[in-house]
Structure formats: structure tokens, C-alpha cells
Amino acid sequence: xxxxxxxxxxxxxxxxxxxxxxxxxxxxxxxxxxxxxxxxxxxxxxxxxxxxxxxxxxxxxxxxxxxxxxxxxxxxxxxxxxxxxxxxxxxxxxxxxxxxxxxxxxxxxxxxxxxxxxxxxxxxxxxxxxxxxxxxxxxxxxxxxxxxxxxxxxxxxxxxxxxxxxxxxxxxxxxxxxxxxxxxxxxxxxxxxxxxxxxxxxxxxxxxxxxxxxxxxxxxxxxxxxxxxxxxxxxxxxxxxxxxxxxxxxxxxxxxxxxxxxxxxxxxxxxxxxxxxxxxxxxxxxxxxxxxxxxxxxxxxxxxxxxxxxxxxxxxxxxxxxxxxxxxxxxxxxxxxxxxxxxxxxxxxxxxxxxxxxxxxxxxxxxxxxxxxxxxxxxxxxxxxxxxxxxxxxxxxxxxxxxxxxxxxxxxxxxxxxxxxxxxxxxxxxxxxxxxxxxxxxxxxxxxxxxxxxxxxxxxxxxxxxxxxxxxxxxxxxxxxxxxxxxxxxxxxxxxxxxxxx
Amino acid sequence: xxxxxxxxxxxxxxxxxxxxxxxxxxxxxxxxxxxxxxxxxxxxxxxxxxxxxxxxxxxxxxxxxxxxxxxxxxxxxxxxxxxxxxxxxxxxxxxxxxxxxxxxxxxxxxxxxxxxxxxxxxxxxxxxxxxxxxxxxxxxxxxxxxxxxxxxxxxxxxxxxxxxxxxxxxxxxxxxxxxxxxxxxxxxxxxxxxxxxxxxxxxxxxxxxxxxxxxxxxxxxxxxxxxxxxxxxxxxxxxxxxxxxxxxxxxxxxxxxxxxxxxxxxxxxxxxxxxxxxxxxxxxxxxxxxxxxxxxxxxxxxxxxxxxxxxxxxxxx
Numbered sequence: 001x002x003x004x005x006x007x008x009x010x011x012x013x014x015x016x017x018x019x020x021x022x023x024x025x026x027x028x029x030x031x032x033x034x035x036x037x038x039x040x041x042x043x044x045x046x047x048x049x050x051x052x053x054x055x056x057x058x059x060x061x062x063x064x065x066x067x068x069x070x071x072x073x074x075x076x077x078x079x080x081x082x083x084x085x086x087x088x089x090x091x092x093x094x095x096x097x098x099x100x101x102x103x104x105x106x107x108x109x110x111x112x113x114x115x116x117x118x119x120x121x122x123x124x125x126x127x128x129x130x131x132x133x134x135x136x137x138x139x140x141x142x143x144x145x146x147x148x149x150x151x152x153x154x155x156x157x158x159x160x161x162x163x164x165x166x167x168x169x170x171x172x173x174x175x176x177x178x179x180x181x182x183x184x185x186x187x188x189x190x191x192x193x194x195x196x197x198x199x200x201x202x203x204x205x206x207x208x209x210x211x212x213x214x215x216x217x218x219x220x221x222x223x224x225x226x227x228x229x230x231x232x233x234x235x236x237x238x239x240x241x242x243x244x245x246x247x248x249x250x251x252x253x254x255x256x257x258x259x260x261x262x263x264x265x266x267x268x269x270x271x272x273x274x275x276x277x278x279x280x281x282x283x284x285x286x287x288x289x290x291x292x293x294x295x296x297x298x299x300x301x302x303x304x305x306x307x308x309x310x311x312x313x314x315x316x317x318x319x320x321x322x323x324x325x326x327x328x329x330x331x332x333x334x335x336x337x338x339x340x341x342x343x344x345x346x347x348x349x350x351x352x353x354x355x356x357x358x359x360x361x362x363x364x365x366x367x368x369x370x371x372x373x374x375x376x377x378x379x380x381x382x383x384x385x386x387x388x389x390x391x392x393x394x395x396x397x398x399x400x401x402x403x404x405x406x407x408x409x410x411x412x413x414x415x416x417x418x419x420x421x422x423x424x425x426x427x428x429x430x431x432x433x434x435x436x437x438x439x440x441x442x443x444x445x446x447x448x449x450x451x452x453x454x455x456x457x458x459x460x461x462x463x464x465x466x467x468x469x470x471x472x473x474x475x476x477x478x479x480x481x482x483x484x485x486x487x488x489x490x491x492x493x494x495x496x497x498x499x500x501x502x
Numbered sequence: 503x504x505x506x507x508x509x510x511x512x513x514x515x516x517x518x519x520x521x522x523x524x525x526x527x528x529x530x531x532x533x534x535x536x537x538x539x540x541x542x543x544x545x546x547x548x549x550x551x552x553x554x555x556x557x558x559x560x561x562x563x564x565x566x567x568x569x570x571x572x573x574x575x576x577x578x579x580x581x582x583x584x585x586x587x588x589x590x591x592x593x594x595x596x597x598x599x600x601x602x603x604x605x606x607x608x609x610x611x612x613x614x615x616x617x618x619x620x621x622x623x624x625x626x627x628x629x630x631x632x633x634x635x636x637x638x639x640x641x642x643x644x645x646x647x648x649x650x651x652x653x654x655x656x657x658x659x660x661x662x663x664x665x666x667x668x669x670x671x672x673x674x675x676x677x678x679x680x681x682x683x684x685x686x687x688x689x690x691x692x693x694x695x696x697x698x699x700x701x702x703x704x705x706x707x708x709x710x711x712x713x714x715x716x717x718x719x720x721x722x723x724x725x726x727x728x729x730x731x732x733x734x735x736x737x738x739x740x741x742x743x744x745x746x747x748x749x750x751x752x753x754x755x756x757x758x759x760x761x762x763x764x765x766x767x768x769x770x771x772x773x774x775x776x777x778x779x780x781x782x783x784x785x786x787x788x789x790x791x792x793x794x795x796x797x798x799x800x801x802x803x804x805x806x807x808x809x810x811x812x813x814x815x816x817x818x819x
Contacts, residue, residue, distance in 0.1 A: 035778065037542055037588060121556060172590060191589060191596060192770040192778060193673065217672060219768040223655050228671050228768075231662040384536025384783060391540060 026212040026500050028481065031225040031234040035192060035218050040174035041161035042115050042122045047403075047490055051238060052195055052216050055493020057098070058161035058180035061089055061108065061142075062154050066485050066494070068312070068406045070154050074103065074162050074181060075142075084149035084443050089142045096202040097164045098185040105136035110165035112144075120171055126414065126421065127156035130440075149441045151448060155407040183209040183496040192218055210483070210499035229254060229476055235500065236477040239490045241357055242302020245474035253479050257486040258302075261473040262310045262404035265294075265361055267350075267466040269397050272426045276348075276396065279462035280340035286325035286466050287333035288372040289365065295469050298360030302472040308456045308463075309404075309411055310470050312488050316408050316449060318456045325461035333372040344373030351389055351398035352380040361468060362399040393424045405489060408452045409440050416459060425464030432458050512804040516797065523796045524578075527789050528571050531780070537563060538587050538783040561587055574789065584786035593790045596775065601794075603673050604764070604771035606683075608756045610691035615699040616749060622699070623706025623745075624733070630711060645700030650759050654693040654766040661689070673769045690767040694759050698752045705748055709741035716740075743813060750806030754799045 036049035041058045044050070055063070063073035075089040095103040112134055115122045130150035135143040146153070162181060167174055178186045183205070184197035198213035217234060219225045222244065228234040230251055237244075248254045267285065275281045291305030305326065309317040320326045337344060352362040359380060366376050376397065381389070389395055404411050414420045417436045418428040432455065439451040459465065475486045480501040485494040539557045558564045562573065577584060583593045626642070629635050661670060669682065676683040713719065714737050722732050761773030772791060779788035 037782075176589060176591075189589075190770065191591075191599065192774050217768070218770075219671065220774070221766050221768065224658065224671055224766055224768050227658045227662045231670075233669055233671055382534075382536070383781070384534065384541045386536070387540045388536040 028211050028214045028236060028498065028500060029217060029234045030214060030236045030238060031217045031219040031228050032238065033220060036195065038175040039178040040171070041178070042120055042124060043171065043175065045123050051490050051492050053178055054491045055182060056184045056197060056214070056495055057178045057182045057186055059182050060158045060160050060162060062157045064158050064406065068488065070158065073158065085146045087144040087153065091140045091142065092204060093140065095181050095204045097179055097181055098200060099164060099179040101164055103162060103181055104139040105142045107165045108142045108162055109134045109136050110168040111162045112160065114168045115160055124160055127152070149443050151440060151443045152407045152409040155405065184214060194218060209496045211495070214495055232478060235481050236475065238475045238492055240474050240476060242472050242474065243300050243356065245302065245476060246300060248476045254476055255479050256474055256476050258472050258474045259486050259488045260304065260310065260312045261471050262312060262488045263401050264306055264310065264404060264470050265358060265399065265401050265468045267365060267397055267399055267468065268425055269464050270393055270395055270425060271464050273396055275340065275342040275346055278340045278342065280336045281342060283325055283462040284333040284336035284372065285369065285374070286461050287329050287336065288374065289368050289466055289468070290328040291326065291468055294361055294364050297364050298357060299469060299471055303469045306470040307467050308459045309408060313406060313408065316452050318453055323460040330372050337373060345375045346373060347375050348396035349379050350376040351386065351395040352378055353386055353400040354380055354383055355401070357471065358399050358401060365399060390424055393426055412436055412455055413440065416463070427464035429458065508807060512800065516800045519800055520793055520796055524575065524789065524793060527792045531783065531785060531788055532567055536783065538785065539563065541783055583790040586787045587784045588782055593787045596787060597791055597794060600770055600772050600775040602675070603769050604760055604773060607687055607691055607694065607769060607771060608753065608760055610687055611694040611756055612749070612753055614691055615695040615702055619699045619702035619706060622703035623710060626703060626707040627710040642700045642704050645696050648696065650693045650696060651762040651766050653696060654690060654763055657689050657693060671768045690763045690769060694756060694763045698756065701752065702745060702748060706741060706745050709744050710737055713737040713741045743810065746809055746813065747806060750802055753802045757795055757798065
């Protein structure tokens with residue numbers, strides 16, 4: 001009985017403690033779904049890492065503003081030679097690395113060389129493929145000599161972090177303890193708990209950041225993240241989908257920001273497997289699909305039907321109304337299959353990325369295809385299996401989400417060029433290859449627009465992908481969080497401008 | 503002497519069980535398609551086959567599985583459990599960081615279950631055949647069948663509406679903030695303890711009722727021993743032995759339940775570590791963690807054995 005009394009007392013004390021209101025602090029508590037897979041900006045590829053370090057801990061020579069325009073970053077300006085093959089960057093003065101030391105051209109050269117080195121194995125290396133040599137005539141100047149003109153170079157440089165030169169041959173240290181020039185410095189990473197950043201007192205932009213620090217709490221359970229935001233324990237849930245965002249509509253104390261995402265959902269088709277090697281069958285799939293229904297049913301209206309490029313790239317994206325196959329017609333689809341001389345029903349397996357939104361899309365697609373005689377079985381594996389099958393091109397068709405950037409070359413080159421590193425469809429089209437090579441080298445904007453209009457036309461209807469939709473991306477935050485702007489590429493660099501009102 | 507002999511027997515058991523488990527874990531996790539490297543690189547990475555092979559080679563994943571196993575085993579026997587594939591930290595350190603929340607959570611849950619189950623069990627035995635019995639019985643069935651993770655989510659939802667300023671998610675070490683620590687663990691510990699509490703209470707009820715039928719109770723009654731004394735001194739002492747056995751078994755199951763509860767309440771414990779390690783195919787981490795859990799399970803069973811001997815001297819004979 002005595003121990004019962006002690007227990008009751010202990011409960012009482014704890015409940016009293018629980019009711020104490022936490023003190024207000026200018027530290028922003030963010031809840032994220034996944035642990036990052038490392039923090040080395042030149043090695044990691046996952047969004048879970050990218051959103052934590054991009055523009056917060058690390059910066060590149062160039063940067064993106066809220067309107068996705070390229071603006072000066074660690075370089076204040078740059079000159080491009082007549083033949084478009086020499087870029088001369090002038091570096092910002094007095095920029096300090098978090099670990100100490102002033103940034104010079106040697107650090108920039110070392111960072112770029114680090115990305116290019118085989119031993120680093122950086123997935124970003126292909127973005128610098130055109131760089132032939134790097135010169136550092138003085139401490140504030142970096143010259144990049146290219147083998148051919150490269151239109152995407154300035155955009156690529158936004159995502160290539162500048163790190164101290166001492167890490168050039170070191171592929172271990174930065175994974176655990178990042179060291180950059182950004183508005184926040186790295187404090188600690190407790191696995192499965194949190195990653196803590198604090199304000200960089202020596203930051204080169206006066207008055208930034210306004211926050212004392214940022215904590216990325218790792219909270220894998222969706223319901224827990226939502227309750228944490230509602231109760232105020234977390235102040236921000238970044239980069240959530242439309243369905244989750246709906247749950248916050250009208251919640252007191254919570255506000256939402258949204259933007260059209262650069263990533264797109266797609267049906268990928270293995271063009272080496274009959275009958276999908278026949279382009280008429282692929283075109284039939286496009287006609288069979290009703291993209292409006294997909295957006296309505298699987299994305300709950302939070303998105304738009306979309307073609308090869310995100311409509312957010314207003315300079316380049318061709319309106320979907322110009323692609324005939326985007327108008328749904330089961331009759332046309334059946335007719336195309338008949339013209340292809342293929343027996344129906346066509347039986348195939350649809351490999352599905354294990355995410356809520358893609359699962360929903362796959363179910364809608366399954367029904368729509370069945371109506372034209374394509375019977376698909378859904379295969380929804382665990383993520384590791386999905387990645388392996390995807391990488392080995394071991395699928396008839398798959399439904400997934402592909403990332404995008406502000407640069408059309410990033411959308412297309414690696415994915416659709418013959419032998420491209422993510423061309424898992426094993427697609428090969430000489431005309432398209434020529435266009436993609438030209439697009440990469442063409443620096444005149446109007447010419448580029450024409451090239452990418454042709455690329456989109458080439459891909460839209462009988463390519464290896466049925467482009468489905470671009471989702472609306474949301475960030476939910478407490479009402480007193482100010483100054484944050486959601487970015488279509490999921491970067492959280494605007495944390496530098498964020499503050500918490502009392 | 504008996505204790506020593508039993509201890510030696512248990513240690514041999516432990517070694518055999520852990521050897522078997524190590525082979526099973528090693529085999530099963532590698533039978534799941536998709537390896538650590540594929541998952542690390544994800545579905546959007548621009549990488550060449552050469553790079554993938556280089557990483558695999560660096561991690562020793564390109565060797566035949568039996569060579570990988572022998573290499574691992576020989577290192578483990580020398581006390582080297584390897585480093586986490588993802589963070590590069592020694593797995594012992596990672597496990598060390600995650601073991602306290604789980605120990606604290608399961609201990610608190612077990613304590614809650616025992617402390618509440620004893621009075622509940624006694625109450626249930628005493629009201630047998632009286633009004634209210636059906637009510638209490640129904641309550642215990644609900645306690646038994648409600649999944650802890652569901653209860654956890656419901657409690658989080660309710661409390662976030664009733665007391666929005668409550669900090670109840672995540673974990674802070676006791677040494678940093680004792681109140682915050684207990685405050686965050688109470689709800690998950692309660693959710694985790696509920697089915698076990700119900701189970702133990704029902705068990706105690708039935709063993710108690712059985713004990714009360716025994717001859718020695720009748721004798722005691724005839725001698726005029728007060729009813730309270732009969733219940734607590736005579737019947738309870740005999741009824742508690744199966745209870746203690748069950749506590750031992752339950753403690754093992756608690757570890758299983760903790761995996762899910764830790765996920766719901768964002769507690770960075772061993773369960774989260776194991777789930778993450780499976781998802782990431784973080785082989786060295788997973789292997790070491792599973793061995794640790796197995797070891798705990800066997801040790802708890804040993805402890806239960808010891809406690810028996812103390813409660814009921816007949817067992818040691």
C-alpha cells in the first residue's frame with residue numbers, strides 16, 4: 001500500500017510539472033519525417049538531408065531568390081567570355097567558414113574539384129561535366145574554363161556548396177559535422193532525435209539570421225507531427241503534401257503556405273519490354289489516363305495535371321493543352337492498341353513507390369488503364385526493394401515521383417538521354433539526344449526555349465514516361481512564425497529571413 | 503550453489519541462443535531485397551555502377567555472405583561490433599545513446615503495470631459474484647485488447663486539445679531536465695503498460711481465487727484468522743508465483759511493444775533504432791541491437807528464476 005501512495009504522489013508531482021508553460025524562445029522547432037542520410041553537401045542526395053543543409057549551413061557561388069531567379073551568392077558577380085567558355089567569378093569579401101578561416105578562391109577551387117574527383121563519387125559531378133579547368137589568379141577571383149558552353153552552369157552552382165579547402169580529400173568528416181558559410185552553424189546531430197543549428201554570429205549578411213537557432217526534430221509518425229504542431233511543441237512542418245495540409249485548414253494558431261512543386265508524378269515505362277517497346281502502346285497509355293481525375297482523387301485537388309516540365313518554369317513549360325494525348329479518350333487508346341497489333345488484355349505489373357500519394361495515383365491509374373484493356377497488377381514493395389528494382393530496370397511500368405529543378409537540362413538530360421544516369425526506361429532516341437546536347441550548350445534564351453519546346457513535344461505522348469501531375473507543396477507553421485517563404489524545390493533557405501513574434 | 507549452477511546453465515543458454523540469433527539475423531536481413539547502398543542513394547541519384555560498386559566494396563558488402571558473417575563474428579568476439587553504415591559512428595556508441603530511453607520507458611511501464619495490477623487483481627478476486635464484477639471484467643478485456651499505439655495516438659490527440667501547452671512528444675535525458683523527462687515518458691509508459699496490467703490483474707485474480715479454495719485457507723479460517731490476513735499473508739503469497747513468472751515474460755514483450763510506442767511518441771529508443779536500421783539495411787547496427795535485445799530477454803528470464811527461489815524456497819530443492 002505504501003508503494004501505491006508513493007506512486008500516486010509521483011504522478012501528482014509530474015502532472016504539476018506538465019502543466020508548467022514552456023518559456024518562449026527564439027529557437028524554431030521544426031518536425032521532419034526522416035533522419036538525414038548524412039550532411040556532406042557533395043555526397044548526399046536525399047531530400048531529408050538537402051532540406052536541412054541547403055542555404056542554412058551551406059551556400060554556393062550563386063543562389064536562387066524566391067522567384068527562382070539566379071542571384072549572387074558567395075560570388076558578387078561574374079563575367080562570361082565571348083565564346084561562353086570562360087566564367088570569371090568575383091568572390092564576396094570577408095566571408096567566414098563556421099569552423100574558422102576566411103573563404104578564398106582556393107576554397108572554391110577545392111570545393112569544385114572535390115565534386116569532380118572520382119574518389120568523392122559525388123552525384124553532382126555531372127552538373128560540372130563541362131568544367132575543364134579551374135584557375136585562381138588571386139584570392140578573390142575564380143575562373144572556370146569550359147570544354148563547351150554550358151547553359152545550366154549558373155543554376156548548377158546554386159546547389160554546389162563551398163566548403164573549406166581542407167576537406168578536399170576527406171569524404172568522412174562533413175557527413176557528420178558540416179562546415180560551411182551559411183546563416184546557421186551546425187551544433188549537434190543526435191541520431192533519431194534532432195539536428196540542432198544555431199545562428200552564425202559572423203554571417204556576412206547584416207542582421208541575418210533573426211532566429212537564435214533551428215532544431216530539426218525527427219518525428220517519423222505523421223499523427224505525432226500533426227499533434228506536435230497543433231499543440232505548439234513544433235512550430236513548423238515543412239514540405240508536406242496536400243492531404244496532410246488539409247488537416248490543418250481552420251486550425252487555430254496554424255497557418256499554411258503553398259506553392260506548385262517542381263517534382264512530378266509519372267508512369268515510367270520499360271521500353272525494352274513488349275508490348276511497351278511499341279510507341280503506339282505508350283501513346284495509348286497517355287490517352288487512357290485522365291489526369292484531372294488523378295489530381296482530384298489521389299491528390300485531393302492539391303495539384304495540376306502536368307507535362308514534361310513544371311508549370312512553375314513559366315519560361316519553358318509548354319501548356320498541356322498543346323499535347324493532343326493529354327485529352328482523355330478511351331476510344332483513341334483502344335484504336336492505337338489495335339493499330340499496334342497487340343492483343344488485349346495486355347497484362348503488366350505496375351511497381352509503385354511506397355508513398356501515400358503515389359499509392360493513390362497507382363490505384364486510379366490501374367482503373368483507368370483497365371478500361372482500355374491494360375490489366376495492371378500493383379506491386380507496392382518497401383522502399384529498398386523499389387529502389388533496387390527501379391535501378392535495375394526490373395519493371396514493366398512504375399509510378400513514382402521525380403525531382404525537378406529550375407533548369408530544364410536537369411529535368412531531361414540524365415533521365416531521357418541515351419545512357420543517362422537515371423534513364424532506367426532504357427530509352428534511346430537520337431533526335432532527342434541531339435536536342436538535349438544542343439540545349440545544354442545553347443546560352444541564348446530564345447533558342448533554348450525553342451529547343452526545350454521540341455524536347456517536350458518529343459517526350460510528351462510516346463516517350464518512356466506518361467507525365468501525370470505536379471503536386472501542390474505546403475508548409476504548415478504556427479501563426480507567430482514570420483518571414484518564411486516556401487520554395488518549390490523544398491529548400492528551406494528562407495529560414496535565414498524567419499523570425500518568431502512574441 | 504544452486505544459484506551458481508543455474509547461472510552457469512543460463513550463461514551457456516545465452517551463448518547458444520545468441521549464436522543462433524546472430525545467424526538468423528544475418529541471413530534474414532540480407533534476404534530482404536535492396537541493400538544499404540541502393541537505399542542510401544535513393545531513386546533520384548545520378549550515380550554510375552562503378553560508384554555503387556566502390557561503396558559496396560568499402561562496406562565489405564561485395565563478399566560472399568558466409569565470409570561477411572565470419573568476419574563479423576570474429577570481430578564481435580574481440581568486442582568490435584563495427585561502425586554504423588550511415589553515420590560512421592561505432593554501433594556500440596549509437597546503441598548506448600538509444601538504450602536509456604527504452605530502459606526507462608519499459609521500466610516505468612512495468613512498474614506501472616505491477617503497481618496497478620496487484621490492487622486490481624485483488625479487487626477483482628474480492629468482488630467475485632458481486633455487483634460490479636461484469637463491469638470490472640469488461641474493463642480488463644478492453645485493457646487487454648486495445649493496442650497500445652492506438653491508445654497512444656488517442657491520448658496524444660485528446661491531450662493536445664485539452665492541454666495544448668503540454669510538452670509530451672520526444673525525449674529529454676533525465677540528467678538535463680528531470681520533470682521534462684518524466685512528463686514525456688508518463689503517457690507512453692501508461693499506454694505500453696495497459697495490456698500487461700490487464701493481463702497481470704486477470705492472472706492474479708484467478709490464481710488468488712484458486713488459492714482461496716485450498717485446504718490451508720480453510721484451516722486458517724477455522725482457526726479464526728482475520729479475513730484480511732488470510733488474503734494478504736496466506737493466499738497472496740502463494741498466488742504471486744505465477745504472477746512473477748508472467749512479469750518476466752511480459753518484460754520481454756514490453757521491448758516489442760516499445761518499438762511501436764517509441765515511433766508514436768517520437769522517443770529515440772532502441773525500438774526506433776532497430777526500425778531505422780531495418781529500413782536503412784544498416785547491418786552492423788541491426789545485428790548488434792538484436793543481439794542486445796536477445797541478451798536482455800534471456801537475462802530477464804534468469805532474474806525471474808532467481809526471484810522464484812527467493813519467494814518459494816521449495817523450487818530450489
